[in-house]
Amino acid sequence: MEIKENAVYTREECQQILKVSQSTMMRLIKKGIIRSAKVGKQYRIMGKELLRIVSPQLEDKVGKAYNKARNWVHEGVEELNTD
Numbered sequence: 729m730e731i732k733e734n735a736v737y738t739r740e741e742c743q744q745i746l747k748v749s750q751s752t753m754m755r756l757i758k759k760g761i762i763r764s765a766k767v768g769k770q771y772r773i774m775g776k777e778l779l780r781i782v783s784p785q786l787e788d789k790v791g792k793a794y795n796k797a798r799n800w801v802h803e804g805v806e807e808l809n810t811d
Contacts, residue, residue, distance in 0.1 A: 731782075735775040739764075742773050746781070752794075756781070759793050 729745055737745070742762070743753045756762045757771060762781055764771040 731775050731778045733775045733779060737773050737775060737778065739771040739773070742778060745778060755794075755797060759797075761793055 731745060739750075739753055739757070743750060746753070748756075753762075757764050757773075762773060762777050764773045764777070766772075
């Protein structure tokens with residue numbers, strides 16, 4: 729699928745394009761890694777954002793944000809296991 733720079737995509741379309749789960753897509757939006765506009769109860773994302781997200785310069789930032797979130801979850805589980 730070709731990403732058109734000036735097209736507007738829904739969250740679901742972006743999930744399909746990026747091949748990520750709903751929770752990962754929402755995490756990317758909430759962390760500000762993917763900029764979006766909320767229209768009513770739905771998110772809209774410009775094609776420029778998708779192109780920016782798949783660029784090599786941003787790949788490291790996305791990986792760090794993902795690992796930080798994953799470590800946060802693991803730390804919370806470890807705290808529960810020690811109690």
